[in-house]
Amino acid sequence: MSSIQEKQQVLIDDFDFIEEWMDKYNHIIEMGKSMTTLSEEEKEEDLLVKGCQSKVWLKAEKKGDNVVFKADADAIIAKGIVAMLIDVFSDQPAKEVAHADLSFLEKMGLKDHLSPTRANGLMSMITQMKYYALVFAG
C-alpha cells in the first residue's frame, strides 16, 4: 500500500507527463469513468458537497484506523477529480488524511488551471474529506 505522498507523486508525474491540457482532462475523465460509484439509494441529500457547481456526493466509512471514501457526481469532470482525490486519500490512516499536505494540487497545475468556482469546488471536496478524517481520527 502506497502512502499518501507516494500516491500524490504518481499523480504529479502522470500530469507532468501529459503535455496538453485537453489530454489532462481526458485523463481526469477516464478516472471518472472507471471510478466505483454510489448506488442511487446511497446518493443521499446530506452527502452532497456544498460549493460544487455540479452535484458531488461524498461518503466516508471508518475501517480500523483508516478512512475509506466513496463518491459520485453527475458531471464527469467533477467525478474524475473526486476519483483522483479518492485515489490519494481513501483507505489511508484517518490521522494522516486529516493533516495531509495539499501542495500536490499546485504541483499538478490543477489549481491554476481550474476556474475559481471549480477550484472552490475542489477545495470543498478536500475540506469535506479532511473533516470526515478528523472526526474518525478522534
Place this chain on the structure above:
Amino acid sequence: MAYNVHDIRAQFPILNQTIHGHPLVYLDNAATSQKPLAVINAISDYYLNYNANVHRGVHTLSQRATDGMESVREQVRAHINAKEAAEIIFTRGITDSINTIAFGLSSIVKKGQNVVITEMEHHSNIVPWQMLCERTGAELRYFPVNAQGELVINDVDTIIDEDTAVVSFNHISNALGTINPVQLLLKKAQSVGAWTLVDGAQSGPHAMVDVQDWGVDFFTLSSHKMYGPTGLGILYGKRERLEALPPYQGGGEMIETVTMEKSSYAGIPHKFEAGTPHIEGIIGFGAALTFVNELGIENIAAHEAELLAYAVEQCSPIEGFRIIGDSMHKASVLSFVVDGTHPYDLGVLLDQQGVAIRTGQHCTQPIMDAFCVTGTARASFALYNTKEEVDLFKAALEKAVNMLK
C-alpha cells in the same frame, strides 16, 4: 451598406486573443456582450476630460457631465420612442428596475388580487414579485411553457382576470431565446387595467421596441447586454404610473427639500435616482446606442438569425444533440443538451478549446425543471460573431462529446 462583420470585429479588440492556445470564440453574449472601442473611448474621454458630479454643480465640468448624462437620457427616449425624457430612469440594472416597481406597488396591490408572470422568467422577474405577494397577500400566477418553449396562452382569460393587478414578463427568454407575444399579452392585461412590465434584457440588443406603440407601463433594459458598460439599467415608465409610485430608495438627488422632520421628493425621473448616478456608465451607454443604431438593429438581428440557423444546421447531426426551446420565433440563443453528457463538462471542454459558452440554469430554475433538465449549455450570438466561429464551436463541441461519451 453591406454588413461587414470583419470591419465590425475590428471595433472589439478583446475578441482578438487566444484562450488556452486557441482563438477566442465568444458565444456568451446573452450573459454580457463585449464593448466596442467607441464605448471604451467615451468612458476614457469622460474621465480624461469632464469627470465631475452631476446636477448640483455650477462649475463647467459639472455642467458638461450633466449635459453628457442628460443627452443620453434623451437618446434612450428616442431609441424606445418614449413620450418624454423624464420617463427614462437610470437604475443599477434590470434587477434594480424590477425591484423598484415591485416595491413601489406594495401599497397599491391588495390581498385578493393577483400578479401574473411566466414560467420562463429570469429569477429577477420572479423573486421581486414573490416578495410583493408575500408583503401584500396577493396571489402569484404564471403562464406555463410548452415543449417548444413557447408560452401556453390558450387560457389567457382565466390566468389574467378582473383581479389581476400586475402582468410582468420578458420579451425574449434568456434561457430559450423564445420571442413572446408581447402585444397579445399586453392587450389582455390592459383590458383588465393591470400594471404592465416588460423585461427587455434580451430584446434590447436584437429588437426595436416602441413603448408607446405597445402602451406598456414599464419597460426595462440592460446596458451591458447592449454593448454598453455593466452596472447600468434603463427603466422606462409612463409618467402617470411613475408619479403614482413612491420612491424606492431615499438619499441625495431624489429630494426637493429636506428638513430634519420630513422631506419632499423631486419629480420624475430624479425621484427614482437616489445618490450619485453611474455617470461613466450612462455616457458609455450613449456611445453603445449610437454604435448599435448606426449598424441598425434590423441588420444586426438578420445577421444573428443567420448565425443561429447555421449553428442549428451544423450541430443537429451530433448524436444526442437536443435543442431546448425550438420555437419558430427565436432570437440568437441556442440552448441545448447533448444526451449522455453534462452541460458543465461541455462548458469546461469547450473553454479548453477557446470557446466561451454558458452552462447551467441561466437563473431560470423553474423553466429548467419544466424541461426536466438540470441545466443546459447555451451559445448566444452577437453582432460580431461569424460563421467561421460557428464552425469552430461545432468542431469543439464534437471533440468534447467524443471525449465525454
